[in-house]
Amino acid sequence: MESYPAPARPIVAGMIEAAAREPQRAVAFQGAPGANSHIAVAQAFPDALPLPCFSFEDAIDAVREGRADCAMIPIENSLHGRVADMHFLLPESGLVITGEHFLGIHYCLVGLTPDAAVVEAMSHPQALGQCRNWLRARGIRPIPYPDTAGAAALVAELGNPRIGAIVPPLAAETYGLPILETGLEDAAHNMTRFVVLARDSGTVTGPGPFVTTFIFEVKNVPAALYKALGGFATNGLNMTKLESYQRGASFAATEFYCDIEGHPDDPTLSRALEELKFHTKWVRILGTYPQARKRG
Numbered sequence: 001m002e003s004y005p006a007p008a009r010p011i012v013a014g015m016i017e018a019a020a021r022e023p024q025r026a027v028a029f030q031g032a033p034g035a036n037s038h039i040a041v042a043q044a045f046p047d048a049l050p051l052p053c054f055s056f057e058d059a060i061d062a063v064r065e066g067r068a069d070c071a072m073i074p075i076e077n078s079l080h081g082r083v084a085d086m087h088f089l090l091p092e093s094g095l096v097i098t099g100e101h102f103l104g105i106h107y108c109l110v111g112l113t114p115d116a117a118v119v120e121a122m123s124h125p126q127a128l129g130q131c132r133n134w135l136r137a138r139g140i141r142p143i144p145y146p147d148t149a150g151a152a153a154l155v156a157e158l159g160n161p162r163i164g165a166i167v168p169p170l171a172a173e174t175y176g177l178p179i180l181e182t183g184l185e186d187a188a189h190n191m192t193r194f195v196v197l198a199r200d201s202g203t204v205t206g207p208g209p210f211v212t213t214f215i216f217e218v219k220n221v222p223a224a225l226y227k228a229l230g231g232f233a234t235n236g237l238n239m240t241k242l243e244s245y246q247r248g249a250s251f252a253a254t255e256f257y258c259d260i261e262g263h264p265d266d267p268t269l270s271r272a273l274e275e276l277k278f279h280t281k282w283v284r285i286l287g288t289y290p291q292a293r294k295r296g
Contacts, residue, residue, distance in 0.1 A: 003054045005153035007175050009033040014051050019051040019068065026051045026068040028059040031124075031147035034171030036105060038149065040194045041072050044101040047157035054146065060093045063197060070098065070198040074243075077105070078191045080129040087245050087257050092199075097213050097287025098204075099196035106122045107131055107184040110152055110177040111164040118180065122151035126192075127166050131184040140164075152177055179197060201287060209291045210263040211240070216283040217255045217275060224279070225256070231275030232260065235268040261295070263288055 004012055019026035027048040029037035041050045051068050055057040062068040075090075076082045076233045090097075107127060111118050120141045121227075128135065128142040135142050143163075145151040151165035152175045164180065165171075172179050195213075204210065218224035232239055241259035262269035264285065277283050 004032055005150060005157045007156045008150060011174065015050060015052055019049045022049060023067050024069050025049045026054050026062075028062040028068040028071040029131060030054070030056045030059045030073065030152055031258035032150035032171075032176035034149035034152065034168065036168050036192060037074060037194070039071060039170055040074075040101055040103045040192075043103065044072060044099070044194070044196070045238040056089055060095060060197065063095055064093070064263045066199075070196050071095070072101065072194050074126075074192050074195055075195050076172060076193050077126055077130060078189055079185070079187055080126050082243060083126060087243065088247070091215055091284065093197065095197040095199060096199055096201040097195045098198045099289045100211065100292045101193060101194045101196070102293050103192050105130065105190045105192050106168065106182070107148075107166050108169055108172060108179045109181040109184060110155065110167055110172045110175075111180050112155065112159065112161045112177070113179045114180065114182060116126040116161040116164065119162045121164045121166050121233055122154060123166035124148045124151070130186060130190055131166055133186045140157060147156060149174065152165050155230050163199070177294055195287075196289070201289075203273060206289045206290060207284055208263065209261055209294075210288055210290045211291045212262055212264060212269065212271075213257075213259050213286045214283060215255055215257050215286060219279070219281055225254075229278040230279075235272045237262055237268055237272055238295070261291065 002102045025048055027041045027045050029041050029049045030053055031037050038050055060069045063071045074083045120143050122143040124147050125144045127148050148167045149171035152167045152171040155165045160296045218228055238261040243257045244254050
């Protein structure tokens with residue numbers, strides 16, 4: 001609790017108390033009240049009790065420990081790419097992906113007074129990256145902070161008119177700060193994809209279409225990735241995301257994070273996954289869930 005700036009603490013405390021009374025309705029998110037993740041929870045789960053958590057690890061722990069039914073976590077942004085750490089946290093979490101949600105992202109600059117001469121702006125590194133052109137054009141120095149809404153709360157606490165925050169409009173309203181400028185994002189299509197994490201996937205049925213997310217590690221041999229992915233091409237499957245990352249210090253074992261359209265019960269995807277297992281060290285499915293937005 002003490003990690004949050006003072007103006008956020010009573011709001012956070014009230015939300016934690018409400019979630020503790022009905023944990024089956026609680027949806028954990030990273031950040032202070034008013035963050036983009038808070039907005040995503042309200043959109044995707046209108047009847048839920050949003051549970052603020054200071055870090056991604058805290059949000060994951062809230063689900064693992066039963067203090068929340070699920071968590072809504074940002075995984076990638078259309079302007080700034082993947083959200084740091086999530087590709088490492090997801091596989092280790094023990095949770096499964098049960099859904100996705102897309103949120104259009106819009107930022108404003110807040111300060112202490114309407115005529116504040118802001119020279120430094122605090123926000124989450126993702127938000128600063130999504131507004132880099134706006135910041136550079138105005139000569140405003142970006143200051144990283146763990147989350148957007150928390151940055152607004154800290155501006156209110158510091159009381160320095162030269163320090164502002166780049167935040168969602170909800171954060172300005174939550175902490176009573178005037179909006180100095182709007183439309184800071186570098187492109188109108190700015191959008192973040194969130195995934196829903198739960199302890200159990202349940203039965204994944206329905207008309208679809210579905211997305212299946214999995215990770216795998218290739219063998220350290222020539223054309224390893226080409227061989228691993230061949231089955232998806234021959235079975236006519238649409239791969240919508242493929243990202244590589246290194247684990248450990250050897251730089252000899254490359255792991256991949258992948259989204260593909262389809263359900264593991266589909267014969268085509270089942271065959272492709274079997275071929276993938278043959279050409280890799282291991283494969284782990286992180287979840288199968290309804291597609292929230294058509295790709296392409």
